[in-house]
Amino acid sequence: MAKYIFKRLIISIITIWLLATVSFFLLRALPGNPFQTEKLLTVEMQERMMAYYGLDRPLLEQYFTYMKNLLNGNMGYSLKYTNRTVNSIIASTFPISADLGLRSLAVALPIGLALGVASARKRGKAIDYICVVVAVIGVSIPSFIMGSFLQYAFAIKLKILPVSQWETTAHTVLPTVALALSLMATLTRVMRASMLEVVMQDYIKTARAKGLSEGRIVWSHQIRNALIPVLTMLGPMVTSVLMGTFVIERIFAIPGLGQHFVNSITGLDYTMTMGLTIFYGTFMVFANFLVDIAYGIVDPRIRITK
Amino acid sequence: MRERILEIKDLFFSFDTYAGEVHAVRGVSLYVNKGETLAIVGESGCGKSVTIQNVMKLIPTPPGRLKGGKIYYCGEDITNYTQKQMQKLRGKEMSMIFQDPMTSLNPTMRIGRQIAEGILKHEKISRAEAKDRTIQMLGKVGISNPEKSYKRYPHQFSGGMRQRVMIAMALVCNPKILFADEPTTALDVTTQAQILELINQLKEELGTSVVIITHDLGVVARTAERIAVMYAGKVVETGIARDIFYNPKHPYTSGLLESMPSGGSSKTLTSIPGIPPDLFAPPKGCSFAPRCKYCMKICQEIMPDLIEVENQHSVSCWLMHPQAPKHELPGRKSRVNAQNIREGV
Amino acid sequence: MSNMQIELPKDAFSRVNTSSKESELITRPGITFWADARRRLMKNKVAMLGLAIIIIITMLAIFAPVFSEYTYTKQDLANTNAPPSREHPFGTDSHGRDLWVRVWVGARVSLAVGIFGSIIPGLIGIVIGGISGYFGGKVDMIIMRFIDIVMCVPNMIYIILITIYIGTGPAALVVAFALTGWMGTARSVRGMILQLKEQEFVLASRTLGASPANLIFQHLIPNTLGIVVVSMTMGVPSAIFQEAFLSFIGLGIQPPVPSWGQLANLGISVFRIYPSQLLIPAALISITMLSFNLFGDGLRDALDPKLRM
Numbered sequence: 001m002a003k004y005i006f007k008r009l010i011i012s013i014i015t016i017w018l019l020a021t022v023s024f025f026l027l028r029a030l031p032g033n034p035f036q037t038e039k040l041l042t043v044e045m046q047e048r049m050m051a052y053y054g055l056d057r058p059l060l061e062q063y064f065t066y067m068k069n070l071l072n073g074n075m076g077y078s079l080k081y082t083n084r085t086v087n088s089i090i091a092s093t094f095p096i097s098a099d100l101g102l103r104s105l106a107v108a109l110p111i112g113l114a115l116g117v118a119s120a121r122k123r124g125k126a127i128d129y130i131c132v133v134v135a136v137i138g139v140s141i142p143s144f145i146m147g148s149f150l151q152y153a154f155a156i157k158l159k160i161l162p163v164s165q166w167e168t169t170a171h172t173v174l175p176t177v178a179l180a181l182s183l184m185a186t187l188t189r190v191m192r193a194s195m196l197e198v199v200m201q202d203y204i205k206t207a208r209a210k211g212l213s214e215g216r217i218v219w220s221h222q223i224r225n226a227l228i229p230v231l232t233m234l235g236p237m238v239t240s241v242l243m244g245t246f247v248i249e250r251i252f253a254i255p256g257l258g259q260h261f262v263n264s265i266t267g268l269d270y271t272m273t274m275g276l277t278i279f280y281g282t283f284m285v286f287a288n289f290l291v292d293i294a295y296g297i298v299d300p301r302i303r304i305t306k
Numbered sequence: 307m308r309e310r311i312l313e314i315k316d317l318f319f320s321f322d323t324y325a326g327e328v329h330a331v332r333g334v335s336l337y338v339n340k341g342e343t344l345a346i347v348g349e350s351g352c353g354k355s356v357t358i359q360n361v362m363k364l365i366p367t368p369p370g371r372l373k374g375g376k377i378y379y380c381g382e383d384i385t386n387y388t389q390k391q392m393q394k395l396r397g398k399e400m401s402m403i404f405q406d407p408m409t410s411l412n413p414t415m416r417i418g419r420q421i422a423e424g425i426l427k428h429e430k431i432s433r434a435e436a437k438d439r440t441i442q443m444l445g446k447v448g449i450s451n452p453e454k455s456y457k458r459y460p461h462q463f464s465g466g467m468r469q470r471v472m473i474a475m476a477l478v479c480n481p482k483i484l485f486a487d488e489p490t491t492a493l494d495v496t497t498q499a500q501i502l503e504l505i506n507q508l509k510e511e512l513g514t515s516v517v518i519i520t521h522d523l524g525v526v527a528r529t530a531e532r533i534a535v536m537y538a539g540k541v542v543e544t545g546i547a548r549d550i551f552y553n554p555k556h557p558y559t560s561g562l563l564e565s566m567p568s569g570g571s572s573k574t575l576t577s578i579p580g581i582p583p584d585l586f587a588p589p590k591g592c593s594f595a596p597r598c599k600y601c602m603k604i605c606q607e608i609m610p611d612l613i614e615v616e617n618q619h620s621v622s623c624w625l626m627h628p629q630a631p632k633h634e635l636p637g638r639k640s641r642v643n644a645q646n647i648r649e650g651v
Numbered sequence: 652m653s654n655m656q657i658e659l660p661k662d663a664f665s666r667v668n669t670s671s672k673e674s675e676l677i678t679r680p681g682i683t684f685w686a687d688a689r690r691r692l693m694k695n696k697v698a699m700l701g702l703a704i705i706i707i708i709t710m711l712a713i714f715a716p717v718f719s720e721y722t723y724t725k726q727d728l729a730n731t732n733a734p735p736s737r738e739h740p741f742g743t744d745s746h747g748r749d750l751w752v753r754v755w756v757g758a759r760v761s762l763a764v765g766i767f768g769s770i771i772p773g774l775i776g777i778v779i780g781g782i783s784g785y786f787g788g789k790v791d792m793i794i795m796r797f798i799d800i801v802m803c804v805p806n807m808i809y810i811i812l813i814t815i816y817i818g819t820g821p822a823a824l825v826v827a828f829a830l831t832g833w834m835g836t837a838r839s840v841r842g843m844i845l846q847l848k849e850q851e852f853v854l855a856s857r858t859l860g861a862s863p864a865n866l867i868f869q870h871l872i873p874n875t876l877g878i879v880v881v882s883m884t885m886g887v888p889s890a891i892f893q894e895a896f897l898s899f900i901g902l903g904i905q906p907p908v909p910s911w912g913q914l915a916n917l918g919i920s921v922f923r924i925y926p927s928q929l930l931i932p933a934a935l936i937s938i939t940m941l942s943f944n945l946f947g948d949g950l951r952d953a954l955d956p957k958l959r960m
Contacts, residue, residue, distance in 0.1 A: 011796075015803040026816050136948070140941035142892050144899055145933040148919060152926055202409040208364055209404075210424040210475065211396030214389070220423070224414050239805040246900055251919065262900045265815060273815075277808060285803045300414055300459045595667075604663035611653040627655050630664050 001296055001303050008292045012285045019281040020070060020274075024063055027270050066274070075275035080267055086275035089260060094279075096166060097245045097256035103172060104179035104241055112184040113230070116191025117223060123196065131188060138185025144247035147178035151251060164253035175252045179244045183237060190233055194226040201225075224298075231295050235288040242280065308339040310378070311483050311515045312361065312400075317375035319353075319360055322368060328585045330356045332539035334375075335612065338483065338532075343509065343516040345530035345547075347523065347562070349582055353539040354519045358485050362402060363392045380482070398428040401476035405488040407468035411460040418444075418456030421475045428479050439478065447474040447504060466497035470504065477508055483515045490525060502528050523566050527551070532618070535559045538583050538593035541612060545619035552637050555621040557598045560635040592624065600625060600633055688877075691953040698949020701942040708939055712758035721749035723756040724907050732925050741931055745921060750914075754932060757909035760821050761936070764894045764910070768828035769886030775829060776836025777879055783837065784844030785871070791841070798834045806831050810893065811902060819905050824897070828890055836882050843875045877954035884947035888940035895936050911936045 050056045057065075069076065075086040119131035151174060155163040162171045198204065199222060207217045246258035257276070264272035296302045319331040331353045338344045346354045359365050361377055361384075377385045379399065384392075404410045412420060421443065422436040429436075437456065444452035447470040460468055469489065476484055486505065490498040506529060509516050518529055526533060526547070534544040535558065543556040554560045561578040580597035583589055589596070591606040598605065604624050612622040624630055692698060716723070721739075727747035735742045741750035783794040801809075813827040848871075891911075897903030898912025899919075906913065911932045918929030 011800055012803060015800045018800060019804050019808075023812055026812050136944055137937075137941060140888065140944050141937040142895060142940075144896070145915070145937060148915075148922060148929055148933060152922065152930075156923055202404060202406060203412040205364060206404060206410045206472070206475075207412070209362060209396055209402040210427070211393045211398060212423065212427055213393055216423075216427075220415070221412050225412065228414075239807075243805060243807050243896070247896065250900065262902065265811065265902065277812070280808060281804045284805050288803050298414070301461050304459060304462065601667045602664045603667055604659060606667060607663075608654065611655055613653050613655045624664070627659070627664070629659055629661070 076271040080269045093257040103176040108180040108183040112187025116188045120195035135185040135188040166254045312338040313378040318373035345526040348536035352536045402485040443474045688953040695949040701945030704942040715755040760910040765891035768890035771829040772832030773883040775833035780837035780840030784841035881951040888943040
């Protein structure tokens with residue numbers, strides 16, 4: 001187990017380094033400089049800004065400086081919001097995005113899993129059919145479309161929930177639901193498939209031959225084993241929730257981190273783009289790492305080697 | 307007459323598939339006396355597993371369908387028992403072990419717990435007591451260091467050990483009858499012998515009746531007091547072990563015995579030509595007719611009934627008809643060590 | 652009264668010569684894997700419905716703009732934000748452009764990106780996964796480690812970075828998807844090949860003298876084809892989604908070339924007043940994704956050997 005964790009850790013670190021390096025060179029390879037779009041700056045002023053930020057240094061030198069700073073946790077100043085560090089922007093806006101993401105996960109996980117189990121148990125009956133249909137539809141409708149639709153239906157037309165912003169609990173309902181729905185649909189599908197796979201296994205027959213009740217078989221034997229494949233999908237799910245926050249924040253005008261990412265790209269705000277890329281990348285790598293560990297804990301075949 | 311723990315009468319069971327109805331069991335009658343071992347022998351697909359799994363109602367219906375017949379356990383008619391009623395019997399009165407010990411145990415649950423949960427379901431004792439009994443049972447089946455093994459997971463054991471765990475799990479509540487569905491097929495020869503010996507030993511100790519399903523006559527020779535031979539969903543011959551081995555009356559049984567390789571002889575291996583019939587459209591006469599050396603016209607037209615020809619020896623074959631020509635069917639004459647065949651009653 | 656005790660005519664007991672060949676007649680008609688799969692797929696009404704919708708939408712994408720007098724750029728500033736009418740079946744947008752034509756030209760873009768953005772990564776995945784699985788050893792280890800490392804970071808980030816560099820536009824997006832989307836397929840193909848290598852029929856073929864090329868093309872690839880086809884079909888809605896996502900946040904297909912995602916993006920700015928401008932492209936994205944998902948699900952069930960009776 002220790003070996004397994006160690007291996008995952010090394011891979012994670014290499015990944016982050018690779019990401020930082022690749023995005024650094026990619027961004028620097030773009031033509032133009034970030035100050036071009038500021039029409040108020042003359043060419044000389046642009047050059048002075050470049051010098052100030054060290055953007056006129058040789059590329060390799062810039063790279064090492066950046067890496068060194070990175071290791072110290074310093075991601076520099078935003079080239080757009082010139083008096084704010086990348087870190088501070090992240091610190092002030094990411095908690096909101098994280099809040100949205102966590103709420104969605106908290107809603108989607110229990111409901112999605114429960115529906116998956118219920119649908120597998122009542123296979124072929126009405127509730128299974130409904131769950132499968134709803135799940136397929138849920139998976140096919142992107143979260144931003146669902147979000148727009150919900151906003152239109154409940155906020156604009158029916159006027160029972162706020163249209164945008166993130167102030168009260170009522171404000172959190174629509175964005176959370178929008179983000180949670182497709183996640184829930186995926187979970188239902190995967191859990192259902194996993195449960196059906198498990199029920200065909202021999203050890204379920206053994207459990208039945210022992211005289212255990214259906215309920216106990218499902219709970220102690222089926223669900224635990226069915227969760228394992230679902231757990232491996234948790235990483236990509238967190239990813240899609242994270243990506244989803246970009247668009248949901250846009251639709252509902254929520255002051256999260258997503259808008260900064262998009263704007264920094266179109267505005268050639270190098271430090272911001274770099275910083276956010278590394279931040280998101282690191283976050284995801286870390287999340288995947290945690291999922292790997294959880295997987296190792298839950299499946300005793302990995303946790304305990306002979 | 308000895309008490310019959312289990313009696314199956316005229317069981318008909320089919321599977322409804324997209325391609326039609328598969329007649330898996332076509333009128334099977336069997337019984338098991340108290341304290342004895344019955345072996346059910348036959349090729350793959352002859353219906354032996356389906357018959358026995360039917361007793362414990364482990365086959366999902368759909369696609370399975372009970373078409374007719376009766377099942378009696380200790381005299382009580384359990385044919386139409388619901389799943390809830392069966393749950394009271396399973397594990398406590400009757401239990402089953404399966405072929406593949408690799409997949410028959412829950413990989414994410416410690417084996418001690420898997421055994422203990424069976425006890426706790428049927429008996430009102432404390433967890434600690436259940437644990438003690440489990441550890442005792444583990445020792446009985448030959449698992450070394452039972453205390454430590456209680457906490458282990460299935461993947462930490464070898465195939466033979468896992469099968470021992472399965473046996474422990476099946477016998478821990480002291481059931482009256484144990485069904486063993488090909489218990490040694492997935493094991494190597496030495497382990498096979500050990501497991502069979504263990505089953506025999508525990509059977510003596512606990513007074514359990516045993517039904518062993520197998521296609522391997524060697525296994526039968528080691529364990530069975532009575533034998534039932536099945537072919538294409540029907541019982542073709544049944545009797546005590548001696549009679550079946552030395553004096554088989556059905557051509558199929560005789561063919562099976564002939565094809566058993568005997569150690570150290572230079573005789574060529576014989577086999578029964580042909581393959582079993584497709585159970586989508588079972589033939590109208592005797593199902594073995596196309597492959598039978600002694601086939602007669604009547605055999606292709608009408609299915610022979612199962613009748614008792616001598617003490618406890620029943621056969622389903624037209625050769626038993628008084629008008630039929632007499633044949634001496636080859637059985638195992640002298641090549642099998644007499645001591646290996648268990649003495650039946 | 653058993654039938655053994657009945658008196659029977661003498662000739663009932665005359666010997667019959669049985670040939671074992673007769674008994675080996677398999678009574679159930681044999682059916683090849685692919686024919687069986689096709690039969691099962693066609694029986695699946697839901698999957699067939701999905702396929703029908705895909706075909707309809709593709710036809711509309713190809714032909715609808717051809718039969719209209721409007722182009723996707725022609726502006727009519729006197730007639731902006733018009734509701735659906737006979738003249739403009741989907742109405743017009745804020746620049747007076749006919750939405751019907753824009754939607755179906757956008758369909759061409761979204762579908763092309765979706766389909767090629769799934770097929771090309773799929774093909775790359777087969778090749779790399781095949782090499783990795785077949786040769787094993789060091790090659791396998793390096794490739795798998797690379798995939799492990801790279802897959803830790805969300806796809807979208809790579810795609811965004813790549814499009815920053817190579818620009819936007821349908822071809823660029825397809826390239827971006829191709830560069831990032833092959834890894835999942837490679838992994839599953841490799842897994843399948845490893846499994847197949849262990850199986851006895853490969854050993855049997857080798858013993859009979861089959862060459863590596865023979866093995867690859869006659870045995871390994873047909874068996875992995877099922878997985879790959881399903882994976883490519885399911886990859887289409889994923890690619891459509893990614894394009895829509897990118898265009899929606901302004902990073903994907905740029906105006907004036909329309910795509911469904913971009914139309915949705917434009918629609919959202921007037922959503923409260925003219926909701927149809929968002930809802931129409933949104934509905935099309937959803938319906939298309941749904942149809943591919945349904946068809947893909949059906950395809951997967953049809954090709955699953957375990958469900959084969």
